[in-house]
Amino acid sequence: MKTPRSAATRTKLLEAARDIIRARGYSATTVDDICAAAGVTKGSFFHHFPSKEQLGIAAIEQFNETASEIFRSAPYTSRPDPRDRVLGYVDFRISMLTREIAQFTCLLGTMVQEVYATHPDLRAACDQGMSEHVADLTRDIQAAKQRYTPDAPWSAESVGYFMQAVLQGAFIFAKAKQDTRVAVESLGHLRRYLEMLLGQPETGKEPTPCRT
Amino acid sequence: MKTPRSAATRTKLLEAARDIIRARGYSATTVDDICAAAGVTKGSFFHHFPSKEQLGIAAIEQFNETASEIFRSAPYTSRPDPRDRVLGYVDFRISMLTREIAQFTCLLGTMVQEVYATHPDLRAACDQGMSEHVADLTRDIQAAKQRYTPDAPWSAESVGYFMQAVLQGAFIFAKAKQDTRVAVESLGHLRRYLEMLLGQPETGKEPTPCRT
DNA sequence: GTCAAAAAACCAACCAGTTGGTATATTACT
DNA sequence: AGTAATATACCAACTGGTTGGTTTTTTGAC
Numbered sequence: 001m002k003t004p005r006s007a008a009t010r011t012k013l014l015e016a017a018r019d020i021i022r023a024r025g026y027s028a029t030t031v032d033d034i035c036a037a038a039g040v041t042k043g044s045f046f047h048h049f050p051s052k053e054q055l056g057i058a059a060i061e062q063f064n065e066t067a068s069e070i071f072r073s074a075p076y077t078s079r080p081d082p083r084d085r086v087l088g089y090v091d092f093r094i095s096m097l098t099r100e101i102a103q104f105t106c107l108l109g110t111m112v113q114e115v116y117a118t119h120p121d122l123r124a125a126c127d128q129g130m131s132e133h134v135a136d137l138t139r140d141i142q143a144a145k146q147r148y149t150p151d152a153p154w155s156a157e158s159v160g161y162f163m164q165a166v167l168q169g170a171f172i173f174a175k176a177k178q179d180t181r182v183a184v185e186s187l188g189h190l191r192r193y194l195e196m197l198l199g200q201p202e203t204g205k206e207p208t209p210c211r212t
Numbered sequence: 213m214k215t216p217r218s219a220a221t222r223t224k225l226l227e228a229a230r231d232i233i234r235a236r237g238y239s240a241t242t243v244d245d246i247c248a249a250a251g252v253t254k255g256s257f258f259h260h261f262p263s264k265e266q267l268g269i270a271a272i273e274q275f276n277e278t279a280s281e282i283f284r285s286a287p288y289t290s291r292p293d294p295r296d297r298v299l300g301y302v303d304f305r306i307s308m309l310t311r312e313i314a315q316f317t318c319l320l321g322t323m324v325q326e327v328y329a330t331h332p333d334l335r336a337a338c339d340q341g342m343s344e345h346v347a348d349l350t351r352d353i354q355a356a357k358q359r360y361t362p363d364a365p366w367s368a369e370s371v372g373y374f375m376q377a378v379l380q381g382a383f384i385f386a387k388a389k390q391d392t393r394v395a396v397e398s399l400g401h402l403r404r405y406l407e408m409l410l411g412q413p414e415t416g417k418e419p420t421p422c423r424t
Numbered sequence: 425g426t427c428a429a430a431a432a433a434c435c436a437a438c439c440a441g442t443t444g445g446t447a448t449a450t451t452a453c454t
Numbered sequence: 455a456g457t458a459a460t461a462t463a464c465c466a467a468c469t470g471g472t473t474g475g476t477t478t479t480t481t482g483a484c
Contacts, residue, residue: 006463012296024324027239031440045466046441109384113322114237116387117314128386154404158397165381165398172321172380173373175328176339185370186377192366193405221429243474256430258475 008046012038017059022101026056026111026122056111057125063107064129071136082143083198089137090191093167097180097187105175106130109168134160141198148199159197166190222260224250229271235314238268238323238334268323269337274297276341283348294355296409301349302403305379309392309399317344317387321380348374353410360411371409379401 001179021031031052035045049055076088096104100207112126114201134157142156228249232241243264247257261267288300305398308316324338346369354368382395 009463023329025237025239027237028326028330028440033436041465042441042465043443044463047463047465050441052440054355066364107377108388110325111387113325113384114240116390118236118240123388123390130385130388142245155397156403158394159401161385161394162378162398162401165378165385165394166374167381168384169377169379169381172325173342173377176320176335178328178335178343182370182373182377185367186374189371189374194403196405196408242472245474253431254475255432255477259429262475311480 006048009038009040009044013040013045013048013055014059014062017055018063018107021056021059022105022107022110025114025118027114028147031055041061053119053122056119056122060122060125060129061106064132070134072131075116081147082140085088086137086144086194086198087191088189089140090194092165094184094187094191097170097174097183102181103175105171106168109171122197130164136166137163144198149197150153154197154198158196163190163194221250221252221256225252225257225260225267226271227273228321229267230275232269233268233315234317234319234322237326239326243267265331265334266330268327270336272320272323272337273340274333276344279345280348283345293359294352295360296353298349298356298406298410299403301352302375302399302406306396306399306403309382309386309395313386313390313392317383318380320346321383342376346376356410361409363411366409371406375402375406 013034016034018027020033020037024033031042031045034055035042045055049058057082071089071092074088074092076085079085079088108126108129112123112130114120115126138157138160141159145152145156166186166189168184173182173186174180225246228246229241232245232249243254243257245253246267263366264360283301283304286304287296288304291297291300293324315348320338320341324335325341327334327338350372351371353371356421357364357368378398378401382398384397385394
């Protein structure tokens with residue numbers, strides 16, 4: 001962080017790591033791969049990061065910060081009704097599915113699958129990052145619950161985790177099929193479920209039948 | 213398949229691959245790891261499989277066959293009402309979450325995340341295996357739809373994929389948290405959504421309110 | 425004895441991480 | 455301001471160990 005050049009190199013390494021790991025996973029990504037993509041030598045790599053694992057942790061943190069900013073500055077966050085914000089989040093994620101696969105998938109979800117049993121620090125970083133994002137979501141869900149269905153038997157947090165689970169599963173099918181249609185339809189089902197959980201908007205008209 | 217001993221060695225290698233890859237992922241799993249776990253030398257490994265990738269494909273196929281048998285012989289499949297079979301499937305998967313993480317997670321979902329961009333044959337095998345399982349599920353969903361909500365706007369297949377997406381996402385959180393509570397709650401949300409989609413059982417009583 | 429199966433020894437390529445050193449800043453003193 | 459001292463940023467070459475895969479040898483069933 002001292003010189004601008006140093007910060008730029010560090011950022012290039014983190015971005016290269018983010019992109020390559022999202023495409024190939026953590027284990028299959030070599031330090032040489034990351035250095036080549038960042039246009040940096042291995043000596044420089046190990047000047048900035050003490051190990052591949054520490055780079056992984058830094059990449060997770062940076063990915064989470066970037067993601068937080070994207071969602072914090074997304075248009076739906078300014079809607080006054082928390083229910084609209086929750087559904088707007090889902091719509092926003094559906095709209096992201098038009099990009100390349102490696103551009104909308106989750107670095108943390110990809111990594112934790114292969115490192116949870118062997119790299120405790122990486123696992124913990126992924127857990128923390130995903131839980132923070134769920135906590136952000138949970139705030140809007142809780143507000144919507146309070147307003148529309150305060151006595152519902154489910155917890156706002158469990159719905160936040162459920163939303164992330166659907167997203168992570170949708171990413172897996174997008175990768176397996178090299179196609180986002182299943183992912184789009186799955187997020188559509190998620191949206192329908194949330195509409196049902198959070199009830200109808202405050203206009204007070206009859207709820208649509210459950211079956212539709 | 214020639215001698216019984218040969219078949220036993222092959223099975224041991226496939227089972228070792230299945231267990232280690234589920235815990236550490238495909239790339240981080242070495243041929244030596246698999247040989248050690250199977251109690252077999254490397255020379256023997258390459259007598260049975262021409263490459264690590266071919267072993268991976270064989271492991272995917274065997275995993276899928278084993279899984280098919282488990283679900284085909286599960287108690288819920290004998291229920292007469294297709295809606296009960298669909299919900300029974302979810303309950304059965306919830307009950308599986310009491311085992312060790314590496315015993316209930318999906319080899320295919322774990323693998324496809326890290327190989328989809330680099331190993332086309334593995335990706336295709338995972339896609340096919342997951343799609344076959346969805347097709348099995350879709351049959352019951354379609355039957356339940358026909359019986360209870362034939363005009364609903366969603367397709368049975370998209371619901372089948374949605375169910376698998378929730379499962380895969382639940383596995384990711386089980387790994388990240390080293391705890392199945394989030395997974396159990398997510399499958400609970402999935403169950404509630406399916407109850408809503410498939411309507412109420414044929415007893416003809418009033419539907420419970422959507423919000424509960 | 426023959427031939428498939430298993431073992432043992434081996435290999436070239438590759439891996440994460442080190443080395444010893446050079447370039448480029450930043451600071452400190454005059 | 456000028457410049458010596460110091461710290462940071464960077465790099466090419468190297469290392470010990472590991473990788474997927476091969477070759478050669480031994481075992482064991484018929």
